[in-house]
Amino acid sequence: MAPIKVHGSAYSTATMRVIAALNEKGLDFDLVPVDMRTGEHKKEPFISLNPFGQVPAFEDGDLKLFESRAITNYIAKQYANQGTDLVYTDPKEQAIESLWAEVEAHHFDPAGSKLNWELAVKPRMFGSETDQAVVEENEAKLAKVLDVYEKRLSESKYLGGDRFTLADLHHLPTAEYLLLTSVKKLFDARPRVSAWLADITARPAWAQVIALRNQALGQSN
Amino acid sequence: MAPIKVHGSAYSTATMRVIAALNEKGLDFDLVPVDMRTGEHKKEPFISLNPFGQVPAFEDGDLKLFESRAITNYIAKQYANQGTDLVYTDPKEQAIESLWAEVEAHHFDPAGSKLNWELAVKPRMFGSETDQAVVEENEAKLAKVLDVYEKRLSESKYLGGDRFTLADLHHLPTAEYLLLTSVKKLFDARPRVSAWLADITARPAWAQVIALRNQALGQSN
Numbered sequence: 001m002a003p004i005k006v007h008g009s010a011y012s013t014a015t016m017r018v019i020a021a022l023n024e025k026g027l028d029f030d031l032v033p034v035d036m037r038t039g040e041h042k043k044e045p046f047i048s049l050n051p052f053g054q055v056p057a058f059e060d061g062d063l064k065l066f067e068s069r070a071i072t073n074y075i076a077k078q079y080a081n082q083g084t085d086l087v088y089t090d091p092k093e094q095a096i097e098s099l100w101a102e103v104e105a106h107h108f109d110p111a112g113s114k115l116n117w118e119l120a121v122k123p124r125m126f127g128s129e130t131d132q133a134v135v136e137e138n139e140a141k142l143a144k145v146l147d148v149y150e151k152r153l154s155e156s157k158y159l160g161g162d163r164f165t166l167a168d169l170h171h172l173p174t175a176e177y178l179l180l181t182s183v184k185k186l187f188d189a190r191p192r193v194s195a196w197l198a199d200i201t202a203r204p205a206w207a208q209v210i211a212l213r214n215q216a217l218g219q220s221n
Numbered sequence: 222m223a224p225i226k227v228h229g230s231a232y233s234t235a236t237m238r239v240i241a242a243l244n245e246k247g248l249d250f251d252l253v254p255v256d257m258r259t260g261e262h263k264k265e266p267f268i269s270l271n272p273f274g275q276v277p278a279f280e281d282g283d284l285k286l287f288e289s290r291a292i293t294n295y296i297a298k299q300y301a302n303q304g305t306d307l308v309y310t311d312p313k314e315q316a317i318e319s320l321w322a323e324v325e326a327h328h329f330d331p332a333g334s335k336l337n338w339e340l341a342v343k344p345r346m347f348g349s350e351t352d353q354a355v356v357e358e359n360e361a362k363l364a365k366v367l368d369v370y371e372k373r374l375s376e377s378k379y380l381g382g383d384r385f386t387l388a389d390l391h392h393l394p395t396a397e398y399l400l401l402t403s404v405k406k407l408f409d410a411r412p413r414v415s416a417w418l419a420d421i422t423a424r425p426a427w428a429q430v431i432a433l434r435n436q437a438l439g440q441s442n
Binding site: 091096098099102 | 272273284286287288290291292294295298299312313315316317319320322323324326327328369372
């Protein structure tokens with residue numbers, strides 16, 4: 001049994017974010033499935049791991065964590081000397097990377113997650129109707145975020161600096177789902193954003209996340 | 222002129238968060254006022270510092286940052302050897318601190334900021350009416366967050382560990398405003414949360430933030 005356990009769902013964006021970081025580091029782990037459709041994440045034993053009832057929860061030996069972005073930061077720092085280097089250590093370089101990681105969390109993700117919910121989760125998983133007003137409002141918000149990214153990526157190869165870091169990785173799950181929806185047009189309209197997404201979604205560590213997700217989605221159909 | 226510049230407003234919660242970290246480190250800085258009532262934060266020259274048009278923006282020599290939590294992390298790490306130690310360096314201790322900092326950003330702040338907007342900003346600054354449905358919804362959300370904190374604070378003196386860190390500090394501005402509203406009852410009903418808030422709001426570095434805020438509010442009346 002691997003010392004690292006991820007309690008979650010291979011098709012949840014926050015779980016995928018954590019698995020992407022583990023794969024970049026080449027770390028072995030056990031995925032302990034949490035069935036969100038039956039509400040397992042809102043009951044014991046899961047809520048003893050995360051009192052907010054959200055996947056994923058994470059264990060590494062006796063360390064227990066939740067909040068996907070805290071977990072990826074832990075993985076990057078605890079396993080600094082193996083696999084892909086996902087953070088900077090110089091405080092100024094780290095500050096720039098951290099700034100763009102905050103932009104993901106506070107600008108990209110709120111709009112992106114609402115669009116993913118309306119355009120993918122509601123119609124495909126629950127057979128319920130998309131709210132077009134919510135879609136329009138959040139497409140406008142996301143477009144503004146992507147304009148900022150287009151400019152940033154004209155100055156820097158990756159969002160966080162000259163190499164791939166957590167600031168990029170954190171975008172992968174939601175972006176991957178949005179590329180399968182009408183929101184793809186917002187990415188396609190911006191050449192630098194498109195090239196950046198093509199680059200980061202082509203990473204072998206990410207292909208493994210998608211394979212695991214597709215397997216889980218196949219099982220759930 | 223100090224090498225550190227904070228472009229913002231002394232009564233904005235995000236600006237107060239950054240100034241609290243600077244004060245804990247005993248760092249000198251210039252506060253460059255941005256008048257949000259006239260929309261200065263949505264125009265040049267400010268939007269060259271933060272393309273999202275939100276205060277604060279930050280400069281330390283030639284380093285330019287925005288996003289208050291990225292800025293406080295930079296201050297804590299770049300000035301690690303002076304003033305209050307605001308972070309952990311051991312990856313496991315840091316992970317726990319980072320987890321609770323994420324909880325502030327993704328659970329406490331969304332509910333707390335909406336309550337602050339409805340109960341303090343709207344009636345006091347704009348003379349507009351509080352939306353009671355929004356208040357009820359977010360009081361229920363905040364109550365759940367504070368229940369988690371009450372349990373956490375029975376196991377640990379501070380949220381992030383055995384000493385005051387950024388995980389606590391980030392709560393200060395919104396909590397301080399909420400203590401002046403009817404939301405105070407949610408804090409008062411939880412003895413460990415109340416004691417924690419009494420402790421962290423009594424810090425001399427925080428008293429300086431409040432003095433600066435009160436001066437700014439006085440000038441704006």
